[in-house]
Each structure stands twice: as C-alpha cells, then as structure tokens.
Amino acid sequence: MFSFFRKKSRPDDAPQTLPIASTVADDAPLPDPTVVSARPNQSTPERASWVSRLRDGLRKTSSNIAAVFTGTRIDETLYEELESALVLADAGVKATQQLLDTLRQQVKARRVSDPAAVKALLADALTALLLPLQKPLSIGQQQPTVVMVVGVNGAGKTTSIGKLTRHLSLRGASVLLAAADTFRAAAKEQLGVWADRNTVDIISQQGGDPAAVSYDAVTAGRARGRDVVLIDTAGRLPTQLHLMDEMKKIKRVIAKAQEGAPHEIILVLDGNTGQNALAQVRAFDDALQLTGLIITKLDGTARGGVLAAIARERPIPVYFIGVGEKLEELETFNAREFAQALLA
Ligand SMILES: Nc1nc2c(ncn2[C@@H]2O[C@H](COP(=O)(O)OP(=O)(O)OP(=O)(O)O)[C@@H](O)[C@H]2O)c(=O)[nH]1
Ligand SMILES: [Mg+2]
Structure with a gap:
C-alpha cells in the first residue's frame, strides 16, 4: 500500500497538509490536491507480472x-x-x-x-x-518531500531511485535527483542515466562533498517547486564509522536547507542478505532513525523470510519491493500478497 499525491499549481503560501485517502479507485477522478492511494491488490498487468516475478523469486x-x-x-x-x-x-x-x-x-x-x-x-x-510493515510512503505534506536513500554497497540504491522516480512521476509528482554518492567514480553518471530515462533533473557537483550536493539539491528542489527530492548516497558498511558519521552529517545539513527535512530516510536492503539484513536495519536505524525500507532482488534466490524477522525485531515500513533491474520492477508491499507468495 502507498499513497502519493498529485498536485496542481497552488499559491506559494504555507505548505498544505494533505489528507491520505485509503481507498481511491484506479480510474476515479482526482480531487485537488489529491492523495493517490494505490490499493494493495491493484489489478494492473504490471502488478500481475511483478507478483509473478516475486512468486518465482x-x-x-x-x-x-x-x-x-x-x-x-x-x-x-x-x-x-x-x-x-x-x-x-x-x-x-x-x-x-x-x-x-x-x-x-x-x-x-x-x-x-x-x-x-x-x-x-x-x-x-x-x-x-x-x-x-505495510504502510504507505506519503508524499505531499511538504514541498519538496526530501527522501534520503542509504544502504550498503550494491544493495540497489541507485536502481531503486530510478524505479521510484518513475513510480512517483506516473502518479503526478515532480522529482529532482541528487547525486550525493561522490565516492564511487561512475556513480553520478549512473544516476544520470536514470534521470534521462525518466526525463527529470539531476543535481551533481564536480568532485564535491555529499552533504554539499544534498544541500544544493534541496535548495534547488524548493526553488523549482519540485514535489520530491531523492538523494542517492554512497554505499557504506555500518562498521565503517567515519562513513556512518558522514551520513549523519548529510542528514544534518539537509535540515539546514529545509526545516524538518529529510522527511524520509529509506534503507535499501538486498533481499539476499539473509540474517545480516537485520543487523543492517538495526545499525542504520540507530544512526539515522529510518522511516522506511526498500527490499530489492526478491526475484533471484532470495529466501524472503527476512521480512518476518524485520517485522518481529524492528518493524520499519517496507515501502517497496524490487524484483528486477527494469524500471517497472518496483512495487508497493502488501502483507497478504507477500505471505501468499511465500507460501504459494
Ligand atoms: N535482480 C535484481 N537486480 C537488482 C535489483 N535492484 C538492483 N539490482 C542490481 O544490483 C546491482 C547494484 O545496483 P545499484 O543500484 O548500483 O546498487 P547501489 O546500492 O546503488 O550500489 P553502490 O552505489 O555501489 O553502493 C545492479 O547490477 C542492479 O542492476 C533487483 O530488484 N533485482
Ligand atoms: Mg549507487
């Protein structure tokens, strides 16, 4: 389940708090401003194909x-x-x-x-x-909603940002990307490819410091009236304390660019990580106070039970599940559907 809003132009006055509708039919006309709330069991062909990949995985x-x-x-x-x-x-x-x-x-x-x-x-x-764990990612209460995406190396952060950009764009939200992975050589270009595929802007710097890029991106997001700023960060292990500190700094600096931001801090977890996933959730949550999770690669050889462990030990909402490398292979988490896939 999730909710996104579709925003039409509105005066530049105080930010509005948008109600979160829980049942909006797929084809229902959208009031303005609107929360677009997807039903857990959407019957779109995309969802059906995603569920079948999840079952296979x-x-x-x-x-x-x-x-x-x-x-x-x-x-x-x-x-x-x-x-x-x-x-x-x-x-x-x-x-x-x-x-x-x-x-x-x-x-x-x-x-x-x-x-x-x-x-x-x-x-x-x-x-x-x-x-x-079934809780919507809610967009629209702030402008922009600032989302920081974190996780260990190779978990699928950048790919998930690309897919999430599409997901949000399809629901009428305007997105700005921030290339705050200034560590890995080709990271900026990789995010740039996703920006192009989705035809959205990207903020990056030559060299640059991740906190500075994030600050710039939030400032640009505000100036350009974007609905969402998605911040891609470099992969890091919870044991790399200086890198964990760097992440905390990014969070602090973002708050200077916009009060109350980041509104969402999402940990991306590789679904194949096994029990170590729980250790990652704990460590990143302790450092940053996570608001949500994205579980990737549940299309491969993942065993899937780790969601039960997370639910029992650190119940942080699972906003999305990734089942492949393509743009459309990210969907919202639904508890019943997942349980059925695991016990199919
Ligand atoms: N099969 C599958 N592959 C995925 C999924 N998500 C990401 N990948 C692949 O995982 C690899 C790493 O993805 P990235 O998005 O670069 O991961 P990252 O967390 O940004 O990596 P770093 O920035 O290096 O820490 C790539 O080959 C992706 O195509 C998924 O849901 N399923
Ligand atoms: Mg990356």
Missing part, C-alpha cells in the same frame, strides 16, 4: 514450506519441519517461534485436523506478523 522457500504440509497428520514432526523451513527462509528464531505459537494455538482452538488447513492458518499468521 520466492519459489525455493515456498516449495520448502509446502513440503511440510504434504503429510496426513498434524504432529510434532510437522511443527519441527516447519520450524526448520522458516529458519532456513531467514525468518529468524523469534519470528519463527511467534508464528509456531500462534499456529499451535489456532490449530487447537479451531480443532483443525488437516495439514492443508494449517497452511492456510500459517498464511493468516504471517500476514498478521507482516502487517505493521
């Missing part, structure tokens, strides 16, 4: 879990096998335990005797566990 986990329920009896062996399958899927010990406890309780309360019915109960329990 999680196939290994789903078939492991499915194998648990092929027997005829609900006994300790079933619970033990399920425990192993969930831990193997990166769900972590605590989330796995929570799911198993709920399941045992439900099986008893509902007097279930068919293993297939247990699987349906597991889908419900997993959906409930993941539900706190």
